[in-house]
Each structure stands twice: as structure tokens, then as C-alpha cells.
Amino acid sequence: MERFRSLARYPVRVAWTNGSLCHPASTSDYCVYMLPTFNHGKGISLVTTPSVIYSLSIKPFADRWFNSPDLAIPPDLLGVNPIKGKGLGVVAANRTIRKNTRVMVDAPALMIDHGALAELGPERLSDLVHESARMLPYPAREGFFGLSGAEGQLPKSKDSALAIVRKNAFRTKIEDVEFHTVFLDVSRVNHACNPNAAYHFDPLVMRKSLVTVRDIHPGEELTIGYVDLTQTSKTRQSSLSHWNFTCSCHRCTQPSHLQQESDARTAQLINIRNELDEYRRRLPDGPAMAELLITLYELEGLEARVHEAYYRAAVEFNGVRDRWKAIKFGRLCLERGLLLKDETRSFVMQMRSLVEDPEGHWSWGFRLDRTKIM
Numbered sequence: 415m416e417r418f419r420s421l422a423r424y425p426v427r428v429a430w431t432n433g434s435l436c437h438p439a440s441t442s443d444y445c446v447y448m449l450p451t452f453n454h455g456k457g458i459s460l461v462t463t464p465s466v467i468y469s470l471s472i473k474p475f476a477d478r479w480f481n482s483p484d485l486a487i488p489p490d491l492l493g494v495n496p497i498k499g500k501g502l503g504v505v506a507a508n509r510t511i512r513k514n515t516r517v518m519v520d521a522p523a524l525m526i527d528h529g530a531l532a533e534l535g536p537e538r539l540s541d542l543v544h545e546s547a548r549m550l551p552y553p554a555r556e557g558f559f560g561l562s563g564a565e566g567q568l569p570k571s572k573d574s575a576l577a578i579v580r581k582n583a584f585r586t587k588i589e590d591v592e593f594h595t596v597f598l599d600v601s602r603v604n605h606a607c608n609p610n611a612a613y614h615f616d617p618l619v620m621r622k623s624l625v626t627v628r629d630i631h632p633g634e635e636l637t638i639g640y641v642d643l644t645q646t647s648k649t650r651q652s653s654l655s656h657w658n659f660t661c662s663c664h665r666c667t668q669p670s671h672l673q674q675e676s677d678a679r680t681a682q683l684i685n686i687r688n689e690l691d692e693y694r695r696r697l698p699d700g701p702a703m704a705e706l707l708i709t710l711y712e713l714e715g716l717e718a719r720v721h722e723a724y725y726r727a728a729v730e731f732n733g734v735r736d737r738w739k740a741i742k743f744g745r746l747c748l749e750r751g752l753l754l755k756d757e758t759r760s761f762v763m764q765m766r767s768l769v770e771d772p773e774g775h776w777s778w779g780f781r782l783d784r785t786k787i788m
């Protein structure tokens with residue numbers, strides 16, 4: 415209550431419609447809120463607490479939520495087709511999509527506060543989820559109830575709404591609040607452990623964008639990673655368990671000797687990354703280890719995250735005062751990183767300052783010089 419009162423002096427920038435339906439939970443009420451003008455009138459509904467909706471309504475960046483572009487599924491690039499063993503999926507239409515192309519920009523239609531899923535029993539939860547879907551403006555409402563997950567349920571019933579959320583929602587965060595978010599178009603994109611696209615949700619504009627990380631040929635499926643892909647196969651499978659499917663991607667279904675090699679490479683990747691992230695040691699081998707890290711990301715088909723390896727390579731080469739290689743890897747990190755993340759991310763700011771002035775960056779010579787070791 416105190417926190418709520420102290421916020422009351424800020425101007426409201428976004429007027430959410432009042433909670434039309436609320437259910438009490440142990441820490442707060444959870445209610446349904448609606449913003450019909452969001453995303454060019456497509457609308458959004460939220461299930462959350464009154465204090466979260468108040469703090470969202472005063473965010474200075476909320477003005478940007480309304481008219482940011484929404485690329486949906488561009489028909490000249492992509493189509494939605496049945497994919498064996500996966501239901502529907504998104505495929506490249508009749509031309510090759512080059513790597514580093516932004517192929518989708520999608521706005522959320524429905525967001526459920528993680529607290530509601532954790533605290534409310536199934537009856538109250540499905541009541542709120544159903545009401546939030548029912549309140550969406552017409553085309554978005556039809557789009558939501560047309561998503562997969564409710565097969566065998568009564569169409570548009572309470573149970574069907576919750577089943578659709580369980581099958582399609584991605585975890586997203588707005589500052590420290592976690593939501594389960596349904597995007598009507600991105601929800602058609604299937605998972606792979608070596609995906610050919612990467613995604614990023616930007617709460618400043620409330621959009622999720624997908625960028626290709628390899629060339630995608632006509633008819634080839636577009637895939638993203640639903641979970642942390644830098645894990646061995648068993649751990650990935652258990653992270654995927656709440657999605658309720660057994661992963662049938664290439665990295666999970668190789669013959670067992672290749673699977674073992676892939677797991678060994680992934681374990682080595684995790685070890686090297688941990689060693690490089692230990693800044694308190696002298697590490698003259700850092701550059702060679704970072705180059706091996708890049709190779710391991712590539713061999714495992716993890717181009718979606720290879721900027722993480724470029725970052726470490728830039729720091730390691732700078733750490734042994736190899737200026738030109740540090741700049742090279744810093745630029746590679748920025749090239750991919752900036753397609754996915756915004757300028758305010760700390761890794762982006764770090765790479766910008768390293769590329770502009772390697773000698774002035776904190777990492778200059780830090781692997782060689784004891785006085786610099788933090």
C-alpha cells in the first residue's frame with residue numbers, strides 16, 4: 415500500500431480499463447485489465463494485480479506501445495503449414511531468406527502474471543484467462559481461440575482458454591514482473607535446439623522480434639529455441655517438459671554416438687564459458703579458449719547465441735593487448751547483438767566502448783597485469 419501511495423504522484427500515461435473480473439489470492443487480488451487501443455487497435459488483455467497495472471500505467475515508455483510496427487507473418491516471406499509431428503509451423507515461402515533478416519515483429523495479445531499461475535487454483539485461473547481472452551477485440555479474440563492447444567475441448571470454453579495459454583505462452587519480463595505471454599503469430603513458430611532464428615522481447619515497445627541467424631531456404635521451417643540451448647540433451651529435455659512435448663529436432667534425435675559427441679561439446683562449451691567468466695585469474699590462453707568457444711557454438715548450431723562467444727573473444731584478446739582482434743570480435747558481437755537487443759543492454763555498451771577505445775576499456779591487458787585483476 416505504501417509503495418502504491420508513493421507512486422501516485424506520477425502521471426498516468428496509459429489508461430487500462432478497470433479490472434472487470436477479480437479473484438483473491440494469498441498476496442493480492444488478480445484482475446483482468448484491457449487496453450483496446452494497443453497495437454493499432456488489436457488490443458491486449460492482462461491478468462495481474464492492481465499495483466502492477468498501476469505501475470505499468472505510469473511507465474514513461476508506455477507511449478511507445480501503441481504505434482510501434484507490427485510485422486506479423488509477412489506472406490511474401492513466410493507461410494503457416496502442417497509440420498510432421500509438430501502440428502502447424504512457420505516455413506519460408508518461395509525465396510531464400512538471408513541470415514540477419516528481421517522476419518517477424520509481434521505484439522502480445524494476452525499476458526498472465528506468473529503470480530496468478532502460481533497462486534490461483536485452476537478454477538479461478540481459467541475464469542480469469544477466459545475472461546481476458548473474451549475481452550479482446552474481435553480479430554484478436556478469434557486469433558487467440560484459433561491457436562492450438564484446445565483440441566478436444568468445447569470451443570471457446572474456460573478450459574480451452576487456459577489450455578491455449580499453457581501450450582503457447584512464452585515467458586516475458588517487464589522490469590521485475592514475469593508474465594506468460596501469448597503472441598498470435600510467433601505462437602506458430604516451433605522449437606529447435608539448433609534454431610535458425612533468434613528472438614527478443616523488448617518491453618520498451620512491447621514487441622517480440624525474430625531475426626534469422628542462418629539463411630533459410632524455400633520450404634524450410636523457421637525455428638526458435640524455447641529454452642536455454644547451451645545445456646546437454648537431457649537437461650534441455652527437462653527444461654522443455656513444461657511445454658509438454660518431446661523434442662524431435664535434429665540436435666535431439668541424432669544417432670547415439672553423435673548425440674554423445676554433441677553433449678560432450680556442449681559440456682565443454684559450458685566449462686570454457688565459466689572459466690572465461692572468471693576475471694580474477696591470469697589467463698594467457700584466454701584468446702585460444704575464446705576462439706574454441708566460438709567454434710563450439712557454431713558446431714552445435716547455436717548461431718542464435720554466438721554473440722555471447724564473440725563478446726568473450728573481444729574481452730580475451732583485449733585482455734592480452736591484441737588490439738585488432740579485440741576490435742574484430744567486438745564488431746561481430748555488436749553486429750548480431752544489436753539486431754536482437756537494444757543499445758541500453760550492458761553488453762552492447764561494453765562492446766561499443768571496447769571497439770571505440772580498446773586501451774581505455776577496463777579489459778585492456780587485464781589477463782596479463784596483476785594490478786588490473788579485480
Ligand SMILES: C[S@@+](CC[C@H](N)C(=O)[O-])C[C@H]1O[C@@H](n2cnc3c(N)ncnc32)[C@H](O)[C@@H]1O
Nearest residue numbers: 500501502562582601602603604605659661662
Ligand atoms: C508455441 S506452439 C508452436 C505452434 C504449434 N505447433 C501449432 O500447431 O500451433 C508450441 C507447441 O508446438 C509443438 N512443438 C513445438 N516445437 C516442437 C518440436 N520441436 N517437436 C515437437 N513438437 C513441437 C508442441 O506441441 C508445443 O507445445
